[in-house]
Amino acid sequence: MYKQIGVITGGGDAPGLNAVIRAIVRTAIGEFGMKVVGIEESFEGLLGETKTMKLTTKAVSGLLPRGGTILGTRNTGSFCKFVDGNAVYPEEIIRESIENLKRLEIEALIVLGGEGTLAIAQEFHKRGFSVIGVPKTIDNDLAATELTFGFMTAIDIATEALDRLHTTAASHDRVMILEVMGRHTGWIALHAGLAGSADIILIPEIPFSFETMAQKVRAREKLTRRF
Numbered sequence: 001m002y003k004q005i006g007v008i009t010g011g012g013d014a015p016g017l018n019a020v021i022r023a024i025v026r027t028a029i030g031e032f033g034m035k036v037v038g039i040e041e042s043f044e045g046l047l048g049e050t051k052t053m054k055l056t057t058k059a060v061s062g063l064l065p066r067g068g069t070i071l072g073t074r075n076t077g078s079f080c081k082f083v084d085g086n087a088v089y090p091e092e093i094i095r096e097s098i099e100n101l102k103r104l105e106i107e108a109l110i111v112l113g114g115e116g117t118l119a120i121a122q123e124f125h126k127r128g129f130s131v132i133g134v135p136k137t138i139d140n141d142l143a144a145t146e147l148t149f150g151f152m153t154a155i156d157i158a159t160e161a162l163d164r165l166h167t168t169a170a171s172h173d174r175v176m177i178l179e180v181m182g183r184h185t186g187w188i189a190l191h192a193g194l195a196g197s198a199d200i201i202l203i204p205e206i207p208f209s210f211e212t213m214a215q216k217v218r219a220r221e222k223l224t225r226r227f
Contacts, residue, residue, distance in 0.1 A: 006106040010042040010117030014150030017069040022060040042074040046097040141185040162196025169227035
């Protein structure tokens with residue numbers, strides 16, 4: 001049984017981060033009697049003069065409605081470099097972090113993040129450090145999980161935007177385009193598009209052409225649909 005664990009949030013912020021931190025702290029302390037240390041500024045908080053905060057049940061009280069993450073997060077940093085388009089994880093940076101974790105008496109890490117963050121976490125695992133990954137990304141682009149937290153909120157917001165665009169498009173007889181996030185995956189576009197009654201949904205997984213889009217617009221015009 002671990003005596004003390006660490007918690008890290010990385011990548012873009014997403015709805016639910018603070019709720020997960022709260023759940024981790026309450027479970028670790030209440031059910032297992034562990035101590036919990038929050039690593040601030042994502043993995044960067046493990047370098048040099050480490051940046052940490054003690055996470056107690058009192059410290060996470062009232063976190064459920066708060067957005068963002070109380071630990072802070074980063075999208076870039078020292079842990080991943082790109083060489084000729086390939087991700088490289090500097091050995092000395094990982095080693096320094098593991099040594100600092102040992103000095104802080106942190107025996108395992110719970111890492112909340114998406115594709116990039118969990119790739120860094122995997123480097124710790126490869127070197128024998130205990131890691132649990134929590135899939136966080138609004139893009140829903142992580143394997144081995146049906147839904148990543150943050151995804152449903154992204155769909156809600158995108159669908160609401162589509163609902164609002166409908167009335168404007170109808171009032172002005174316009175073609176409206178809504179671009180959403182997703183990187184290389186089309187889950188947000190697909191789900192929001194279906195929920196919001198989009199006439200055309202373009203996703204990276206299925207090739208499309210401007211000609212087929214134009215055909216759809218002309219088909220709607222023949223049905224006297226002017227938006």
